[in-house]
Amino acid sequence: MQQSYQSKYTAYLYLSPALLLIILVFVYPVIDLIRRSLTRVDDGVISWTGLIAYENALRDPIFWTSFFNNLRLFISIPILVVLSLVFSSLIFERTRGWRVYRSLVFIPYVLAIPVVGIVFSYILQANGVFNQILRSIGLDSLAREWLGSSATAIWAIMFVVIWKELGFGIVLFLARMSSISEELYDAAKLDGAGWWQQMVYVTIPQMTAVIEFYIIVNMITMLSWVFSYVLVMTKGGPGNSTWVLEYFIYQKAFPYSQMQIASAAAVLLLIFALALMFLQARLRRQAEGVEA
Amino acid sequence: MKTPTFINVHRLKRLPAGTVKQLALILLSILTLFPLYFMVTNSLKERDEFFNNLLGLPQNPIFGNFTNILQHPNLGRWFANSILLTTGSVLLCTVIAVLAAYAFAQMSFPGRNTLFNLITPLMVIPPIVMVIPMFVLFRQLRLVNNPGGPLIIYAGLMLPFTIYLLRNFFITIPKEIQDAALIDGCSGFQVLTKIYLPLSKPALVTSIIVNAVWVWNELLIALVFLQTEELRTLIVGITTSLQKRFTLDVPALMAGLTIATIPIIILYIIGQNALVRGLVAGHDK
Numbered sequence: 001m002q003q004s005y006q007s008k009y010t011a012y013l014y015l016s017p018a019l020l021l022i023i024l025v026f027v028y029p030v031i032d033l034i035r036r037s038l039t040r041v042d043d044g045v046i047s048w049t050g051l052i053a054y055e056n057a058l059r060d061p062i063f064w065t066s067f068f069n070n071l072r073l074f075i076s077i078p079i080l081v082v083l084s085l086v087f088s089s090l091i092f093e094r095t096r097g098w099r100v101y102r103s104l105v106f107i108p109y110v111l112a113i114p115v116v117g118i119v120f121s122y123i124l125q126a127n128g129v130f131n132q133i134l135r136s137i138g139l140d141s142l143a144r145e146w147l148g149s150s151a152t153a154i155w156a157i158m159f160v161v162i163w164k165e166l167g168f169g170i171v172l173f174l175a176r177m178s179s180i181s182e183e184l185y186d187a188a189k190l191d192g193a194g195w196w197q198q199m200v201y202v203t204i205p206q207m208t209a210v211i212e213f214y215i216i217v218n219m220i221t222m223l224s225w226v227f228s229y230v231l232v233m234t235k236g237g238p239g240n241s242t243w244v245l246e247y248f249i250y251q252k253a254f255p256y257s258q259m260q261i262a263s264a265a266a267v268l269l270l271i272f273a274l275a276l277m278f279l280q281a282r283l284r285r286q287a288e289g290v291e292a
Numbered sequence: 293m294k295t296p297t298f299i300n301v302h303r304l305k306r307l308p309a310g311t312v313k314q315l316a317l318i319l320l321s322i323l324t325l326f327p328l329y330f331m332v333t334n335s336l337k338e339r340d341e342f343f344n345n346l347l348g349l350p351q352n353p354i355f356g357n358f359t360n361i362l363q364h365p366n367l368g369r370w371f372a373n374s375i376l377l378t379t380g381s382v383l384l385c386t387v388i389a390v391l392a393a394y395a396f397a398q399m400s401f402p403g404r405n406t407l408f409n410l411i412t413p414l415m416v417i418p419p420i421v422m423v424i425p426m427f428v429l430f431r432q433l434r435l436v437n438n439p440g441g442p443l444i445i446y447a448g449l450m451l452p453f454t455i456y457l458l459r460n461f462f463i464t465i466p467k468e469i470q471d472a473a474l475i476d477g478c479s480g481f482q483v484l485t486k487i488y489l490p491l492s493k494p495a496l497v498t499s500i501i502v503n504a505v506w507v508w509n510e511l512l513i514a515l516v517f518l519q520t521e522e523l524r525t526l527i528v529g530i531t532t533s534l535q536k537r538f539t540l541d542v543p544a545l546m547a548g549l550t551i552a553t554i555p556i557i558i559l560y561i562i563g564q565n566a567l568v569r570g571l572v573a574g575h576d577k
Contacts, residue, residue, distance in 0.1 A: 007458075011401035012482060018392035018451055019373050025422060025448025026414050032425035035298040065431060087320055095313045103564060104321050110560050110567070112509035114531040115549045119327045129330065163323070168571065195309070210575050224418030228511040232531055235513070246420040246512075253424050254516065266421045279418045 030270065031072070037263035053264035062240050064267060069154050073222040076158050076165075077215055083162075084169030084214070085207075089199060091170065092177045102174065106167040113164065117232030120160045121147055147234050148242035157193040157229050157242060165221065169214055176210040177203065209284075214281040224273055245269045328359035331553070337426075350455050352548040357547035361534075367548070369522055370529035377439055377514075377525060378507045381446035382500055388447065389499070391453035394484050397457065397462030398470060408459065414452040423516055430517065442517045446510070450503045457573060461495035462488060498570035505556060524551050 040049050057063050087105065091098045108116065123129050124146040131143035146156040184202050193201065204211070227246035234242040236251070242252075245265065255260035327573045334342055336353040345351065361367060395401070396408050426445060427436065435441035465488060475485045489496070521533070529549050539543040558566065 011399040011404075014391045014395035014399070015407075017388045018455060020412065021388060021444070021448045021451060022411065025426070025445055025451075026417060028429070029422040029425035030417070030506065032319060032429075036425065036504060045565075087317070090313050093313070095310070095317060096421045097314075097317070101317050101321060105324055106564070106568065107557075108324060110505050110509075110556055111553060112527050112556065114509075114511050114513075114527050115331075115553055116327060116415055118549060119331050123327065123330060132346060162516065167324070171568050172572050172575055175568075191398060210541070213575055220416050220418075222421065224416075227420060231511070231515075232535075246418065248513075249420050249424075253427075258425060259428075260422055266418075266424060269418055270421050273416050275416055277413055 031120060031162060033263050033266055033270075035268050037260060040260055049260070053260040055266070057261050057264045057268065060261070061242055063245075063248055065240050066243040066245045069242060069244045070226070072154055073158055073161065074219065075163050076222065077218045080165055080169050080218060081211060081214065083166055084173050085199070085204070087166075088170045088173035088177060089203060092174055102171065105170050108164045109167040109171075111164070113228035114161065114232045116164055119276055120156075120163075121233050124156055148238060150238045153238060153242045154236050157226075157233055160229060160233070161222070161226065164248075165218065166219055172210060173207065176207050181207045205241050212280070212283060216276060219276050220273060223268065223276070245272075305371070314515055328553075331546050331549050334543050335550045337543050337544055339541055340365075351454055357544045359552070361544050361551065363410045364534070364548075366524070366529060366533070367376060367526075370524050370526040373439065373518075373523060373549075374508060374526040377443055378504050380439075380450070381443045381450070381507055382503045384437055384456055385445065385450040385503060386446040386496065386500060389451055390484070390496075392451075393458035394488060396459045397465075398467070398488075408455075411452050412456050415456075419449060419512060423512065427516055436517055437520050437523055439523065441517070443515050445513055445517070446507050449513075450506065454499045454503065457499050457570060458492065458495055461492050462571070465491055469567050494566065494569070496562065498573075499564040501567050502570040505559060505567070508556060 035051050038049060038051070039046050041047075046118050070088065091105075095101075125131075126143075126145040126148070132145070134140070134143045144152065146152050170255045180203065184206070185198060188198050188202050224246060226244050227250065229246055230236060230242055230247050231250075236247055246269070249262050249269065250264045252258045333349055335357050336350040336355070337345070338354060338356075340526050341351060379458045396404060415537075422445070430436050435444070438469060469487055470483050473487055474480075475490045478486065483540070493535075510525075511527055511531065514528045518524055518528065521529075526533070530545075534545055538548070
């Protein structure tokens, strides 16, 4: 009918540059990576190795150190959700100066991780500002080299990740809160609900979808976007105590040139990331099923 | 016996609620801004003053650290590299994404929805996963230590988000406008450039700012694909060379970090609303 102006192939013509680039940057690497993890090359001869590289990766204790550090970083997620809820609702209530606060809290999210990481590594060092503040309020016993001791380094990194990611949660939740119907709050207030009750019975139930989205985004962040923090703040140290999966893959691939193990570990990381994505798709479908 | 905690809680309750909320937000703002304050104030101190006065404002603010660091032989080059790489990759990505988003939004062809639904989840693939195969391939193509290499990778990595954002904006433009233009004799491509693009300015601005901030700040790909000193981006240059070289001259390092942060702060001031809109897109309902 009105398709006359558009030949059958026009759409593909418009799509072709995007598809070519996506094949180059996403499809080809994933296929090549899987192939690389299952084969080895000796003098140009390619031989099938089965799952040996996966076994080697999984037998490497540092792989597990790295994986568990990613899991430790997951602990920041409930903290981020609670802090984002509290502060977005404070800003949403039009507390005096809310526009300024909204602009300020988002700043860390746009700063470069390497810049933030370097600044924090000076703030957190043995004679740094953070320890000076602790000493000045009489908490001398708590002062330590936060990034230099294997007991605290990964938690110090987690603190910096929280500092950087919180603004996104606040602004995201704020956007969702703005579209909750005023009537729900009016009704709750008529029933005598206080701040806390409004939060628990009105705000949070209305926000389940966006909270779930924020949790999944953060799980993906903690799994596959923390390389820069580690590289800049600790270089994986002290010892191997702050390695994460991305850092493991990077170290195996580049300085160590163990491409096959690196590829196997990268496939495992990809599987974790995809599993999280399917989990989200499933939760969403369930949620929609309940609503329908 | 009353415990101190009990007394505190009791007092807190007697404070007006507005004050408690104000205090909480002020505390959050101080924590948020403190690292920036630390970076900027210390970039204005002499090295000796830095050791004696970590926290305070500089007693005699000096700009010597900035002039020192600007004399670093590669800093200007790194800055130019970052500007070129950011502009080039964002431009390439935007042009390609506009064409694809237009096809997804306003043309009908077999496999349209399937294809679109396959592109958006690509956003979750960890970049480190792509780095090994791309590095091997680009070494053969002589695209390692060549700004063209990361330019292509950045444009590709940004595509799923950009197509998603633009397509969702394009579908809100009524089809009647398109039909009217076609009757007036416009070609499909003219409809895109003369009608869709001018109407989509907010979405374009949003995607450009979100992407520019990301490329400017990116570390991993720039680190792996641009290994010679002169080709580095500003962020990589500062993280690798300057961090090593100025370990003992913290104020000079802070001046370098401040210089790397200024463009982002300018972008944030200009495009704050567009940026926030892009990042929360689709989650405000």
